[in-house]
Amino acid sequence: xxxxxxxxxxxxxxxxxxxxxxxxxxxxxxxxxxxxxxxxxxxxxxxxxxxxxxxxxxxxxxxxxxxxxxxxxxxxxxxxxxxxxxxxxxxxxxxxxxxxxxxxxxxxxxxxxxxxxxxxxxxxxxxxxxxxxxxxxxxxxxxxxxxxxxxxxxxxxxxxxxxxxxxxxxxxxxxxxxxxxxxxxxxxxxxxxxxxxxxxxxxxxxxxxxxxxxxxxxxxxxxxxxxxxxxxxxxxxxxxxxxxxxxxxxxxxxxxxxxxxxxxxxxxxxxxxxxxxxxxxxxxxxxxxxxxxxxxxxxxxxxxxxxxxxxxxxxxxxxxxxxxxxxxxxxxxxxxxxxxxxxxxxxxxxxxxxxxxxxxxxxxxxxxxxxxxxxxxxxxxxxxxxxxxxxxxxxxxxxxxxxxxxxxxxxxxxxxxxx
Numbered sequence: 001x002x003x004x005x006x007x008x009x010x011x012x013x014x015x016x017x018x019x020x021x022x023x024x025x026x027x028x029x030x031x032x033x034x035x036x037x038x039x040x041x042x043x044x045x046x047x048x049x050x051x052x053x054x055x056x057x058x059x060x061x062x063x064x065x066x067x068x069x070x071x072x073x074x075x076x077x078x079x080x081x082x083x084x085x086x087x088x089x090x091x092x093x094x095x096x097x098x099x100x101x102x103x104x105x106x107x108x109x110x111x112x113x114x115x116x117x118x119x120x121x122x123x124x125x126x127x128x129x130x131x132x133x134x135x136x137x138x139x140x141x142x143x144x145x146x147x148x149x150x151x152x153x154x155x156x157x158x159x160x161x162x163x164x165x166x167x168x169x170x171x172x173x174x175x176x177x178x179x180x181x182x183x184x185x186x187x188x189x190x191x192x193x194x195x196x197x198x199x200x201x202x203x204x205x206x207x208x209x210x211x212x213x214x215x216x217x218x219x220x221x222x223x224x225x226x227x228x229x230x231x232x233x234x235x236x237x238x239x240x241x242x243x244x245x246x247x248x249x250x251x252x253x254x255x256x257x258x259x260x261x262x263x264x265x266x267x268x269x270x271x272x273x274x275x276x277x278x279x280x281x282x283x284x285x286x287x288x289x290x291x292x293x294x295x296x297x298x299x300x301x302x303x304x305x306x307x308x309x310x311x312x313x314x315x316x317x318x319x320x321x322x323x324x325x326x327x328x329x330x331x332x333x334x335x336x337x338x339x340x341x342x343x344x345x346x347x348x349x350x351x352x353x354x355x356x357x358x359x360x361x362x363x364x365x366x367x368x369x370x371x372x373x374x375x376x377x378x379x380x381x382x383x384x385x386x387x388x389x390x391x392x393x394x395x396x397x398x399x400x401x402x403x404x405x406x407x408x409x410x411x412x413x414x415x416x417x418x419x
């Protein structure tokens with residue numbers, strides 16, 4: 001196995017752990033709300049606290065990875081968030097849990113921008129979307145595993161011990177990553193000269209300060225930011241509320257929910273892997289501008305249509321199937337979005353992907369909190385679904401205007417031609 005494939009394998013495992021830890025609180029929501037006496041409206045703030053801090057710290061942590069390298073920064077990120085995953089199980093009330101989730105999000109911020117920075121260093125431009133497909137497919141696998149692992153665990157040892165066990169997984173990964181990985185391919189023990197010649201356009205560390213004014217004033221960056229803010233509403237409805245949605249709307253038991261809430265993420269695995277391959281092939285033939293616009297906008301329109309369909313279905317099996325498919329169709333565009341952002345950022349891939357993901361997390365925060373108020377005021381879990389579908393339509397329109405071949409920074413390298 002080539003060294004860059006080993007790097008990808010490490011990052012795939014990390015992506016699984018990130019979403020396993022992240023989704024676990026949504027799976028345990030019913031038990032935690034009951035034990036801690038937290039009403040639905042306040043539970044929305046618990047879910048939103050993670051998303052808010054995660055979004056706020058995405059850009060600085062992504063930029064730090066561009067400067068110092070993902071070896072050190074990813075190690076810090078994983079050890080920090082794993083500690084607060086474990087501490088989640090010690091919380092006794094609303095405010096303690098709120099603070100813990102906020103600090104958890106602060107620690108995990110920058111994980112995917114730094115994964116992107118590592119991919120930019122190790123993979124040639126022609127295969128970065130496929131690599132992103134593996135990363136995001138793995139993240140969805142983590143989401144699928146969360147209910148399958150958390151539900152049996154919490155029934156056996158309780159939700160508190162479950163979070164302690166999950167925290168230990170990240171610590172093991174962080175130690176192994178720091179010992180094995182090197183930021184520069186040429187410094188990786190055992191790498192061959194042949195493999196080094198296969199990644200001629202891999203990005204090196206940024207050597208000049210980030211021009212924040214240039215970043216924020218870029219029309220394409222503004223479009224990217226707005227598009228991902230709108231997109232963030234879709235996945236975060238699933239990340240935050242989907243298990244409860246199935247229990248309240250489809251009337252599933254906890255055991256049934258544990259199985260069926262994994263389905264969207266399993267479809268997401270397939271969608272991300274396929275989306276990365278399709279994007280790279282379309283880019284090779286038609287250029288990155290065409291590939292990004294068509295794949296991104298059609299995927300988002302499809303996801304919105306399926307979410308609207310969810311609100312009109314009352315048959316249990318069909319509702320589960322359509323809702324799962326809505327997540328999978330939306331996920332087909334994720335490798336395209338991240339490959340476009342990496343290409344726009346060049347040697348500042350971590351900064352640009354961090355800025356994009358910040359927007360997505362802010363959108364996710366608004367969705368997570370607003371959904372709680374909508375459900376409590378309307379006594380319906382379909383109310384937030386209508387809103388999310390409308391926002392996804394806006395995301396589709398914005399993606400259709402993006403130019404993936406554009407440069408965010410005037411001196412950026414690693415740009416794929418628009419063809």
